[in-house]
Amino acid sequence: xxxxxxxxxxxxxxxxxxxxxxxxxxxxxxxxxxxxxxxxxxxxxxxxxxxxxxxxxxxxxxxxxxxxxxxxxxxxxxxxxxxxxxxxxxxxxxxxxxxxxxxxxxxxxxxxxx
Amino acid sequence: xxxxxxxxxxxxxxxxxxxxxxxxxxxxxxxxxxxxxxxxxxxxxxxxxxxxxxxxxxxxxxxxxxxxxxxxxxxxxxxxxxxxxxxxxxxxxxxxxxxxxxxxxxxx
Numbered sequence: 001x002x003x004x005x006x007x008x009x010x011x012x013x014x015x016x017x018x019x020x021x022x023x024x025x026x027x028x029x030x031x032x033x034x035x036x037x038x039x040x041x042x043x044x045x046x047x048x049x050x051x052x053x054x055x056x057x058x059x060x061x062x063x064x065x066x067x068x069x070x071x072x073x074x075x076x077x078x079x080x081x082x083x084x085x086x087x088x089x090x091x092x093x094x095x096x097x098x099x100x101x102x103x104x105x106x107x108x109x110x111x112x113x114x
Numbered sequence: 115x116x117x118x119x120x121x122x123x124x125x126x127x128x129x130x131x132x133x134x135x136x137x138x139x140x141x142x143x144x145x146x147x148x149x150x151x152x153x154x155x156x157x158x159x160x161x162x163x164x165x166x167x168x169x170x171x172x173x174x175x176x177x178x179x180x181x182x183x184x185x186x187x188x189x190x191x192x193x194x195x196x197x198x199x200x201x202x203x204x205x206x207x208x209x210x211x212x213x214x215x216x217x218x219x220x221x222x
Binding site: 033041103 | 118120123148150157158159160163200204207208209210212213214215
């Protein structure tokens with residue numbers, strides 16, 4: 001079954017802890033993205049990666065970090081420096097530049113900081 | 115600044131009535147615009163893009179550069195159209211700018 005798999009679906013974290021969200025794709029897509037979705041704010045880009053071993057900051061990268069060691073994987077770490085981490089996080093991929101193809105999304109991960 | 119505005123958070127219409135979900139944008143240059151949809155318990159997915167000029171599930175959207183709008187329309191709403199709709203444009207090569215979304219409720 002091809003697609004994007006995010007895990008875990010739900011995650012609880014205590015303040016001051018780092019947490020890593022997993023995103024795996026088997027679509028052979030070059031580009032991968034992380035978005036944050038908050039009520040009334042739409043989707044905001046955190047980080048994106050065009051190819052392996054390369055990534056760029058999006059609009060709200062502060063307090064987050066990523067890696068792209070494999071084409072299939074683009075994990076997101078929410079660090080303790082992120083002031084308001086409770087949110088719904090969406091991972092996406094595209095075959096290449098978004099101008100050449102649509103974004104395919106995962107089911108999302110909901111992070112709650114206690 | 116590049117921006118996508120969806121002025122309605124919630125739009126309720128009766129089944130069989132026409133639907134128009136509004137989207138306005140600000141962008142310097144020639145925009146590429148899209149509508150994405152998220153049905154209940156499903157992933158966010160592409161509905162249509164302006165360059166393909168197609169009709170998907172009865173929905174159409176026309177780019178109006180004069181009014182900087184890309185409104186999504188359907189002549190007769192169906193209950194299965196109830197979903198969250200996001201308008202988006204591409205900035206540069208890799209970046210989508212999404213609107214805040216409009217929840218469409220089609221009432222029986």
